[in-house]
Amino acid sequence: MIPLSSGPIPATADAVIIGGGVNGLTTARELAREGLKNIVILEKNYIGSGSTGRCGGGIRQQWTTEENIRLAQESVAMYENMSAELGYQVFFRQGGYLMITESEDDLPALRDAVALQNRCDVPTEFLQPGECLKLVPDLDVSHLKGATFCPKDGTAYPFAVVWGYARACHRAGVKIFIRSQVTGISADDGRIRTVHTDRGDIATERVINCAGPWARSIAAMVGVQLPNKQERHEIMVSESLKPFLDPMVISITNGIYFSQSMRGEIVGGIGDPSEPGLNGPSHFDTRSQLRFAVRFAKALLRYYPRAGQVRMMRQWAGMYDVTPDHRPILGGVPGLDGYYHICGFSGHGFMLGPVTGRKMARYISTGQPDDIITSLSLDRFEKGDLKPDAFVVG
Amino acid sequence: MSKSKVFLCCCEDVTLQEFRDAFTEGFTELESLKRYTGVGTGFCQGKGCLSEAAGELAALRDIPPCDVRLTNIRPPAEPLTFAQLATLDVPDPLDDPGSDT
Numbered sequence: 001m002i003p004l005s006s007g008p009i010p011a012t013a014d015a016v017i018i019g020g021g022v023n024g025l026t027t028a029r030e031l032a033r034e035g036l037k038n039i040v041i042l043e044k045n046y047i048g049s050g051s052t053g054r055c056g057g058g059i060r061q062q063w064t065t066e067e068n069i070r071l072a073q074e075s076v077a078m079y080e081n082m083s084a085e086l087g088y089q090v091f092f093r094q095g096g097y098l099m100i101t102e103s104e105d106d107l108p109a110l111r112d113a114v115a116l117q118n119r120c121d122v123p124t125e126f127l128q129p130g131e132c133l134k135l136v137p138d139l140d141v142s143h144l145k146g147a148t149f150c151p152k153d154g155t156a157y158p159f160a161v162v163w164g165y166a167r168a169c170h171r172a173g174v175k176i177f178i179r180s181q182v183t184g185i186s187a188d189d190g191r192i193r194t195v196h197t198d199r200g201d202i203a204t205e206r207v208i209n210c211a212g213p214w215a216r217s218i219a220a221m222v223g224v225q226l227p228n229k230q231e232r233h234e235i236m237v238s239e240s241l242k243p244f245l246d247p248m249v250i251s252i253t254n255g256i257y258f259s260q261s262m263r264g265e266i267v268g269g270i271g272d273p274s275e276p277g278l279n280g281p282s283h284f285d286t287r288s289q290l291r292f293a294v295r296f297a298k299a300l301l302r303y304y305p306r307a308g309q310v311r312m313m314r315q316w317a318g319m320y321d322v323t324p325d326h327r328p329i330l331g332g333v334p335g336l337d338g339y340y341h342i343c344g345f346s347g348h349g350f351m352l353g354p355v356t357g358r359k360m361a362r363y364i365s366t367g368q369p370d371d372i373i374t375s376l377s378l379d380r381f382e383k384g385d386l387k388p389d390a391f392v393v394g
Numbered sequence: 395m396s397k398s399k400v401f402l403c404c405c406e407d408v409t410l411q412e413f414r415d416a417f418t419e420g421f422t423e424l425e426s427l428k429r430y431t432g433v434g435t436g437f438c439q440g441k442g443c444l445s446e447a448a449g450e451l452a453a454l455r456d457i458p459p460c461d462v463r464l465t466n467i468r469p470p471a472e473p474l475t476f477a478q479l480a481t482l483d484v485p486d487p488l489d490d491p492g493s494d495t
Contacts, residue, residue: 004420046423053429159429178423239437239473263432274487288469290485297479308477314439314468 004047005175009199013175014038015206015364016195018182018218021052022158022350023342024210025165026357032172034365039174040204042197044181044214048162051212052350054286054318056235056257056267056394058248059351060097060153061122064113064390067375068327069120075355079156082354088164090156091262095246097153098127098135099391100303102143102253109390110148117150124150135247138306155248155259155267158350182211185221185339192222192338206338206364213284213319215343224333227381228344229322231277232285233269233394234292236315238307240264249303250393256299257394266310270296271394286317320347325386328352330360331369331377340364341378347394402450403443405436413447417454424451424465434465437473 014036017024020043028039043049059079061072079092101110110126117124127135129144166176177199184196185207195202211218213230220226241264248259258268272295277283293315300307323329323344332340342360345352356372363369369377380386400410408431421427424434424447433447434440440447444464452459 004422046425048429049425159426163430238476272487276487285488287488289488290469290482291487293470293474293479294482294484297476298484300476301480308480309475311437311473311475312470312479313435313437313473314470316466316468 005177009177009180009197009202010038010040010175011201011203012038013040013202013204015040015208016202016204017041017208017210019043019050019210019212020047020162020176020178021050021210021212022162022165022353023212023357025162025169026354027208027210027342027361028174029165029168029172030358030361031364032169032174034361036365037173040202041169041174041176042180042182042195043176043178046178047166047176048159050214051318051321052158052162054235054316055158055350056259056269057155057158057261057350058097058153058257058259059156060150060248062097062099062113062117062124062148062150062153062391064109064116065387066116066120067372067387068389069117069122071352071355071372073120073122075352076152076154078354079154082156082161082164086164086168088160088167090160090164092154092156093262094152094154095248095259096135096149096151098132098147098149098247098249100132100144100147100249100251100253102145102251104145106252107146110146113391114148122150123152124148136245136249138304139249140303140305143302149247153248155261157262161350182218182221185218187222187336187339190335190337192336206340208364209339209341209343212343212349213321215321215341219341222336222339224336224339224341226329226341226343226378227324228329229277230282230284231320231322232275232283232317233271233320233347234288234315234317235267235269236293236296237313238266239311239313241266241310251299251303252391252393254299255393256296256303258300258304265313266307268296268300269394270299284319286319288315288317322346324381325388326392327387327389328356328376329378330356330373331363333378346392402446403433403436405438405442406432408433410450413450414454417451422455423463424448425463427451428465439468440465
């Protein structure tokens, strides 16, 4: 049962979570486990309708900063147990991530990344182009100069993850309202007081902004300026095929990524350096472009020519909520008690959401931030404490 | 005829009973029913089943069919092979203001 609350919005709540995606649902569930009662989730469309349900479902530990590697490692451990723990099949499959490059210039960075990941006990290895054929027999390696592979990376079905968490939330007493939009948030004396919605007001002392690409607008309701920018990224799915592709293949040269879902489809996207939101102001746009389909097809056939006769079924777009250093923003803001944000995942919210939700729930219930939350707090942008990761792809 | 043999989505083999079961499980919108059952995600991309599914959902929810929210229609209108797509020139990016769909 996917539990959706009907009837009126409650007049009071101990916490209101804005956003019914991976961040909102995991945080709500973990908050309930921490013992908080009367938790309400407000989702303006349907569960998973924002960035979560539009993403490629990849979960990788191949990063270039220790912080990202450790977070992703913890997240993979959660994904490994998720189906059993939620009592719901989330289709997590560890086919690994094969990161490929066409440039000799990338090789030192790839080798450094492997060394750092190995020091963190992530079993990544460096591969010569020919060695990739053991993993993906029909890969065209003629353009490749090298690759890295981590067998513990994988993919899950994003909708199954949010449905599974929604059920767990329901069992824990969390109320989920879909088609319910936040219209304002009132604070006074430096405290959150009321969340206003198109279905009525909720008196609460805690509001948790998990609104993904809408997080900046939600934060603005309480006068918090987020540096996040919204970018469109496009993705597609093919017809279903027999299993033929174990890993997620991802090129740091042209930004394509593609994997095979448990349903047999090729799921993949490609970054577009000409996308207006990348180099200019935010460009909130979830329409699809023929440009994407053509660029993806060309890049796919460059690496996997045998896919030529496979049909593309449909394409769509989703918004990344991008911060200046491509790291999420966690925590609260000084002088505004009861306001928290979990946003700015820059395209990696699905892979990190379960673990950041758990950390934030602990922080909200205990008031004690851990090192990660401190490191990812909003004030890092004022302090200039930016540690961007080099492996932002797609 | 047994209801278990009535197919709502012939591309993806979704029976009417499976669709109703999904509704009972709490998938009360076409967007979610599509992702849970696969209805409308096959070769016809919903052209053969979306109106039937909407009608069935209207009956299940006891609302007029015109009040059922349809799924977003996504390109291409007909599935195309990657080889066909790759023969096209890359169009310029759209630079109009955009929308939230």
